[in-house]
Amino acid sequence: MTTDRMPPSLLGLGRDILVMHILPQMDAKDISSLMQTCRELAKDPAVRHAIYNAIYNAMFPPPEAMPPIPQVGWEERWNDRCSSRIYAWGKASYGRIGAALSDVDQDHRCRRGVNRPWPVQAFSDVVVRDIGCGEYFTAVLSTDGEILLVGDFDVHLRGVSPPMRLKASNAKFTAMSCCKSYLLGRDSADNIYMWHKKQEPDGVFLDFGGLKVQRMVADSSLLAVITDEGGVAIWDPPRAWWSGRIRATGTCEVNYLVVPHTGGGGKGAGDWGIGRVVDMAVGASRIAMITQNGELFTTEYDYVREIVSAPEYCADIHAAVNGERITKVYILFGRLVAVTANGHVVQAQYGMQLTEVELLDLDDVVQVALGHVHCLALTTNGSIYAWGTDDKDCGSFGMDTAQISAAGGERTSEMFRVGTRLAKPTRVHAPPMYRIAAGAYHSVAVGKRECERQD
Structure with a gap:
């Protein structure tokens, strides 16, 4: 079923309401059906995480991290959002x-x-x-x-x-x-x-030359997308501006690169070495990726040679959170912040490498924003x-x-x-x-x- 046939009010619900209040009240069969019939909702990483975990008997977020759920329908929550x-x-x-x-x-x-x-x-x-x-x-x-x-x-x-x-x-x-x-x-x-x-x-x-895009992330220096196959492709918009290929209006061909070992993509596809990517962030030349297993990897784009290095597993980040699965990641100006499935937050500074890895005194976090x-x-x-x-x-x-x-x-x-x-x-x-x-x-x-x- 295509998204334009779904009730507008359902499509308009924020993912916080879906993940925190609606999905926990549905059984695995209903959630699986939602994933199949409402493609647009299933594209959102947080919703997909919740769907995946609910099917495999793991709540997202965990029960102890969820606020009390009053016995009201989603229509009331929709009215509250309105x-x-x-x-x-x-x-x-x-x-x-x-x-x-x-x-x-x-x-x-x-x-x-x-x-x-x-x-x-x-x-x-x-x-x-x-x-x-x-x-x-x-x-x-x-x-x-x-x-x-x-x-x-x-x-x-x-x-x-x-x-x-x-x-x-x-x-x-x-x-x-x-x-x-x-x-x-x-x-x-x-x-x-x-x-x-x-x-x-x-x-x-x-x-994008027919590439099916599941999720997109913008940064002043890089644009990155997750494909329907779970691979990651990146593109350098400033280079296109300087070359005159991006006009005020019209069409611009995206000459993207596929991040090695993420698979997917219509050209230059690599193997599936790190697994299927479900979420990501970009900042300056750094790309951070989360796999469906909750593992965090980072890689670097070389603007001079126009190549992407192989992803590296973020062992220090995982050690700081005692092996908890990572569900969200954010990057901006030398700072990387990651959120675990239990709502804990870890941040690190990066130059050539991640440094000053620190677990913050925060619990039950569902979103981070970086200025x-x-x-x-x-x-x-x-x-x-x-x-x-x-x-x-x-x-x-x-x-x-x-x-x-x-x-x-x-x-x-x-x-x-x-x-x-x-x-x-x-x-x-x-x-x-x-x-x-x-x-x-x-x-x-x-x-x-x-x-x-x-x-």
Whole structure:
């Protein structure tokens, strides 16, 4: 059954509701049927993990990591999601959070930005399926299949403007991925489009030469996809920009490379040495991959020789989590963060190799978001935790000065960045949230409409 024949309300459910509240109430037979009849849902790594584990009698997340499930149907949860709203905090310049600093209440503001979650009026009528951030923009994928954007892919926009609806085809969008300076969207026909100039709302069609793409991840330097066969292919968009092959509109042929030993792909396919890949992340030249067995591998792309090295098993990461299966991985600017099936979080710095591997004091984590130098984690009960560096004190932690000081925040000056550093994850005072995203110096979340202070 194709996805356009499924009830729109089911397709519009966020994966957090599916994984945390619906799948645990279904038996293995029903979940297996869902995987076969609703292809779009089964494509999402978190949903596929949950389906796989449920069939093999292992819950995801484990029962002890799940919040209590009230005896209500998914229709009530859908109504709750419909009444949710988007909150933003951090640097407010260039319209990146959809509001000017002067529009924000004084008690939510610091000198350079918004330091407590603030409801974004620009998206007040949007029912959110997913959110994402770039350096100067915030993007929202609605349950109606539209992608809306505030801010800009560069600094050309000098103020707040209404959300722009990105266009590409007559089909509805089912997924998106954001990075520093561009955005990817996939429609219901599995076509992938790229936007990198807000002045041109029509996206560039990326021609993968018939390669069937299951999942896509964007980074400012690399684009990576997981194929239907479970292989990983990468592509260098900046090289295509510089060569003139990507125009403001039209079609661009993707000359991708297949990561060795991941199999799959229409050309250059390798063997299945590391197993089928189910999730991945890219950052600068680094590619991290999770296999269906919960093993984490990393590899490197050589921009000069245009080759990809063989994947290496991340033994230090697995040792730090006592052999727990890895289910999610994130990379940005020298930081790798991985989440286990039990909701534990481990982070590492990397240059030539992974170093400073550290298990964080966090439990029941379902999502992580990485800014340039600040990090966020979302737990099963909707709490957000922040750590890292608040560059230039623009409010990217979502905390006021008193909260940061109470949490042990310290002034820092690293790599020409001056700000405040939080070494340990600290809870952000905010309503319960469903999804989070982080840009360079700002953050966004989807949560309950009431904006009461949560202690």
